[in-house]
Amino acid sequence: MRVSVQLDDFDIGQELDLFRNGKSNTGAIVSFQGIVRNNSENSLLNMDIEQYPGMTQKAISKYVTTAVERWSLNDALVIHRHGKLFPGDQIMMVATAAIHRHDAFQSAEFLMDYLKSRAPFWKKEITKKGYHWVESVFDDEKALERW
Amino acid sequence: MRVSVQLDDFDIGQELDLFRNGKSNTGAIVSFQGIVRNNSENSLLNMDIEQYPGMTQKAISKYVTTAVERWSLNDALVIHRHGKLFPGDQIMMVATAAIHRHDAFQSAEFLMDYLKSRAPFWKKEITKKGYHWVESVFDDEKALERW
């Protein structure tokens, strides 16, 4: 299990290669990659992600531990960036490794749902007209109910 | 959209990097990686995957087209290997790109469920004691019902 909160970009291929090695009964790896997407007017200059330094790592680790136990995962990985990001940049990734695909899918979705609404990150979008804080979506909060 | 049925291994990092480029409203990419896992006695020497050459590409493409339409995907990718594979080798990968994570997750699961039970591949496991054809699992057939 690894949780990294970082300013720097990451190489998803390298991360998945490291992640795959050494568990001879892993049959399924699911990864999720979050990317800064432009807004509908294509006016996004950049995004700024603020975090709560003391709490972030701890909160994510708690959800990762829960996922590993609940779905008997062989391994789980979360990388989340903060700071200034541009359209097309990677924001974060999650990877889960399991014997069977269903556990890998379910746990990756669980982690994403919790990261979205419970990990202390806040996104600010900077456009030509100014900036605004991204508002949380009702659906994201709602998504937690199924777990 | 790309479907490749091939003998050769692939580099998932390179594939995901290519896949990510050039769709400015993609916010979510989900990937699935299937890996040859050893059996419970750790006696697997290798696996041999047979295919129905004329039909494989066509059948997979049909499910990919269905997924892209049903979940408004920006892109989808399937790579599936055949031939002789060893424990730890990659068997296949699926990747889906969408605006929102839920569509990317759902379509990747849909594609996996259909590939498992509807793409013409057959796995043979070779162990020290001989070989046997992997039997289809009731759950895999059952998984199709939810789509």
Add this chain to the structure above:
Amino acid sequence: MIKVLYFAWVRERIGVPYEMLETQSGTVMELVEELKQKEERYKVAFSDLSALKVAVDQELCEFDAELNGALEVAFFPPMTGG
């Protein structure tokens, strides 16, 4: 003439990956019966049709599917890819 293909253990039981056949059978089921009459190895391979799947011209179908004009019929166990 129709091309009949066999995969996985069906291929092993019948002994060839494919064969070209002259047939008057109107449906897959009739073709199966015709083959079973021919030789023991077909009887063995087709003994339990619930363990088999069939594709006509590379499309999955049922055993009561018609053959009219088909170029290819394939018999195989349930798929296990992915």
Add this chain to the structure above:
Amino acid sequence: MIKVLYFAWVRERIGVPYEMLETQSGTVMELVEELKQKEERYKVAFSDLSALKVAVDQELCEFDAELNGALEVAFFPPMTGG
């Protein structure tokens, strides 16, 4: 002394990322009321508590949570990571 932290637009409205406070408040809610009495900017930031979340010692909690012995309280809007 307790460290009070603010994030995102809460930080912007209050004007500082954190401050050290001497307080007798027994719950988060009492602390919020105490701050609102102090200055207009707190009143603005805490005007709609349903739009805010709170963590005591880096654990999410409700506004009626007790403060006894807590080292850190943080106020922020709903998270939008991932």
